[in-house]
Amino acid sequence: MFDKPIIGITMGDPASIGPEIAVKALLNKEVYDICKPILVGDADVFNDIIKRLHLDAKINPIQNVEEAKFEFGNIDVYDLQNVKMNKLVFGEVSAMAGNAAFGAVKKVIDLAMMGDIDATVTGPINKKSINEAGHHFAGHTEIYAHFTNTRKYAMLLVEDNLKVIHVSTHVSLRQACDLVKKDRILEVIELLYNGLISLGETNLKIGIAGLNPHAGDSGLFGTEDAEEILPAVQEALLRGYNVDGPIPPDTMFAKAATGAYGGVVAMYHDQGHIPFKLSGFQWDAEKKQMASVKGVNITLGLPIIRTSVDHGTAFEIAGKGIASADAMLLAIESAVQLSRYRKQIIV
Template identity: 45%
Template sequence: MMKQPPFAIVITMGDPAGIGPEIICRALVGMSDEERAGTLLVGDIDTFIRAAATIDAKLAFCTLDGPETAPSEAVVVSQVDNALGTPIPDGEISAAAGEMAFRCVERAVALVQAGQAGVIVTAPLNKAALHAAERYYDGHTGMLASLTGAPASFMLLASETLSTIHVSTHVSLKEAIQRVTVERIQATVEAGHEHLRQLGMATPRIAVAGLNPHCGEGGIFGDEDERIIRPAVEKLREAGYEVQGPISADTVFYRASRGEFDLVVAQYHDQGHIPVKLIAFDTTVNVSLGLPIKRTSVDHGTAFDIAWQGRADATNMNAAIAYARQLARGLELD
C-alpha cells in the first residue's frame, strides 16, 4: 500500500471575486472534525476569514507553514498571495482575481505531486478573468492537462441518475465536429471505462451518442455516425468493452437515466451538459479524467451576481467533496 498524504483532499479557492470562498466555508461547517483535519485549502487566508464572517460561520484558519501554536481545530491553508497587487473587487472580472485563481490550481497540483494531498477539488474560476491575466486556458480541465503534462484530458459529469463523458468540451460547435474521430472516441470510452472500474464497477455499460439527428438517418443528415462513430464502437467491442452506439442523442440520455447504461459518451459540450444539468443541476460533479492526478469540481460558475452576499448554496460543492473523498478512498487501496 502506498504512503497516504496527510490531507485527503485539497480545495482551491477559485476566483476570489466569486462565490468560491463562501461555498467552501459552508462545506467546512458541515464537515466532521476528522474531515476538516484531512482537508487542505489553497488560497488567501484573509479571504477565507472574510468568507466565514460573511456566512456567520465560526471557523478558524491557519497557514500551512504557520506557527504550531494555531488552534487544533483550525483549517489549514496553503497561502497564495495576490501576485498582481491590484484590488480585487467583489463580483467583477479582474486580472488579479484570474491570476490568483490560476496560482491556486498550480499550487494544488504541486501539492498533490509532492504527496501532500490526495484529490483536488476546485471552486469555480472565471474564464474571462483568467484570460485578462493572460492565462489562456479553456477552463480547469485544459489547465490541469497543461500543468501536469497530460497529452489529453476528458470531462466527466457525474450524478446519481445520469453521467456523461465528453469527446470535446470548450470549443466551437464547428471544431467539435472536427474532433469526432475514431481515435478520440476510443480514448474517451477507455477513460470513462477505467474511471468506473476504479469506482468498483466490474463491467461498465457505456453508450456512445450519435452526432447528427437520428444518427444521420442513413446519411441524409450527415455521414459521421456511420463513417466514424460506428467503426470506433465496433473496435471497442472487439477489444472487450461493453459499449453500444451510435445511439440517437434524443433517446440515449433518457435510456441511461432509466438505468440501461452507466455512462453516455457525448460528442460535444452541450449535448452532454444539457441533459445532466436538467436532471441533477445541484448535485452534478465535474470530474477530470486522463490526468496523472485526480480532480473533482462544482459544475457551476462564479455567480458574480450573488457573490459576497451570504446567499451562495454549497450543495454542489458538498457533492464534489463527497465524490473526491470516494476517489481518495480508492487511492488508499492502490
C-alpha cells in the first residue's frame, strides 16, 4: 500500500471550461479516496464558478502545499492571483487569461520539480491567449519540455484500448513528413514501451503506422515508409521490442481499437488524434454538443508526471455548466497510476 499521492491540477484558461471541469472532478469523493488533489490557479476564478453553477463546494486558498487540508467538499487552491475578475470574459481570447493559464502551468511544474507534489494534471489552455501574453510555446508539451530541460519526449494519448504515441505533434503537415526519421521513430518506440509498463499494460506489442497511403505501397506513393519507418522497425526488433509495421493506418487503428496492440505509433498529429477522438468523444446531435469527452494526454520522457485532458478550451460552452469532467477524472486516475508506479520502482 502507498500513501495517497499529492496531485497538482491546473485550472487551464480561466475563460474556458477548465475551472469548471476541475471543480466538477473534485466533487467526486472517489478522487479523494485515491489522491490528495490541489487546484493551481486563482481562487477567485474557482469561487466564481462555484457560485455561478450553484455547486456544493468551498474553496480553501493556500500559498504553499503544507496549508492544504485535502478535505472533500473543501477544495484546496494554490492561489496565484493572476486574474482580474472584472476583466474576465468567458470564451474570450485575452493576454490576461493566457498569462494566468501559463502561470498555473509554470507553478505546477515547479512544485513537481521540487518534490512538493507527486504528479501534475493540466486543464485546457488556449494557445493564442498564451502567445498573446508573451509566452511563445506551441502547447503544454513544449512548455513542460522547456522547463524540465527535456529533449526526448512525446505525446501519448490513452482511451480504453487505444494508446497512441506521436512522432511529431504541433508542426505543419509538410514539416511533419520531414520529421519521420528512423532515429526519432526508435526514440518514441522506447518511450511508448516504458509508458505502457508504467501504466500497467501487459500487452506490449506495438503497431507502427505508415506515413503514406497504403504505407507507401512499395514506393508507389512515397519512399519514407521503406527508407525510414521500415529500418526503424527492423532495428527495434533487433533490440527486443515486439513491433509490427509499417502498417497502413486505416488498418492498424481498426485493429488497435480491439486491443490487438498494447500501443501504436502515429507519424503525425492528426493521424493519431482522429481515431483517438472517434473512440473517446461522443457528440449529441440533438443538443449539438459533446455528451461525453474521454481521453488522457500523457507526456512521456519527462522527469515529472504530466497527464492532461485531451480536449480544448470549449469557449463556446464556458460558464454554462454543461462541460463534461470525464476526461479530467481519467487524467487524475492516470496520474495516480503513474505516481504509484514511479514510487514502486524508486523503492
